[in-house]
Amino acid sequence: MTAKIIGLTEWFATAPGQYLLAWEREQFDLAVADLFGFNALQLGLPELDALQANRMPHRWLALPEVPVFANDASTQQPTPRVALVTNAAALPFPEGSLDLVVLPHTLEFSADPHHVLREVERVLVPEGRVVISGFNPASLWGFRQARGRLVGASQLYLPEAGDFIGPWRLRDWLRLLSFELESDRFGCYRPAMHSEKWLNRYAWLDRAGARWWPIFGAVYFVVAVKRVRGMRLLGPAWKPQRAATAAPVSVANRH
Numbered sequence: 001m002t003a004k005i006i007g008l009t010e011w012f013a014t015a016p017g018q019y020l021l022a023w024e025r026e027q028f029d030l031a032v033a034d035l036f037g038f039n040a041l042q043l044g045l046p047e048l049d050a051l052q053a054n055r056m057p058h059r060w061l062a063l064p065e066v067p068v069f070a071n072d073a074s075t076q077q078p079t080p081r082v083a084l085v086t087n088a089a090a091l092p093f094p095e096g097s098l099d100l101v102v103l104p105h106t107l108e109f110s111a112d113p114h115h116v117l118r119e120v121e122r123v124l125v126p127e128g129r130v131v132i133s134g135f136n137p138a139s140l141w142g143f144r145q146a147r148g149r150l151v152g153a154s155q156l157y158l159p160e161a162g163d164f165i166g167p168w169r170l171r172d173w174l175r176l177l178s179f180e181l182e183s184d185r186f187g188c189y190r191p192a193m194h195s196e197k198w199l200n201r202y203a204w205l206d207r208a209g210a211r212w213w214p215i216f217g218a219v220y221f222v223v224a225v226k227r228v229r230g231m232r233l234l235g236p237a238w239k240p241q242r243a244a245t246a247a248p249v250s251v252a253n254r255h
Helices: 015-032 113-123 138-151 169-177 196-201 204-212
Strands: 037-044 058-063 082-085 096-102 126-136 179-187 220-225
Touching: 015 096, 015 126, 015 179, 015 196, 015 220, 037 113, 058 126, 096 138, 113 126, 113 169, 126 138, 126 169, 169 179, 179 204
Parallel strands: 037 058, 037 096, 058 082, 096 126
Antiparallel strands: 126 220, 179 220
């Protein structure tokens, strides 16, 4: 396959795209299943329902444009979500109103990813969580993509657009915005191949890579918590204060 890959949607229809989507779907399900609250938001990537395992009553899917879904069952959304068209850098939510925000490949395909992350920090409640996935430049897929940019667009393996953000760079951004890293992991260790047949032949590398070279997975997955400095939870004053006892007064001798 040497055809020029135009965008993220077209790439996720390929064999490596489906392989990556399956891994990310499992990670999102594990990460959001036990997160409680009222409001959750997914920014971008309608091909993946990252909130399907979450039980919050209000879940939104924010898109830069109105999505168009195919008729086959593989692209239908299994969980109903409220879709809204908005700019990821200017979310229509009040400050401190969301309990969970998921960003599946959102930052690396944004014009100003750092501004998007600041906007996420604004709308999250204290102790709210952000879940992020992205392509890892320090991987076999990342190396092939870098070589393709030097040779020509027809040799690209990953989507043509996008500035892939390394996990180390993302950690620095999160730290600057007072996020605390809760967990991170890597996945998809198979070589950069287009054929589903050859990808399946190297399935054993997923187990070997996770054990021997974990940081070189093609995709990373990060969960971070918004910390508010100086905020402290106060408990009820259950212990009544004792009244101060009067100091003893000496009695003069009558005699």
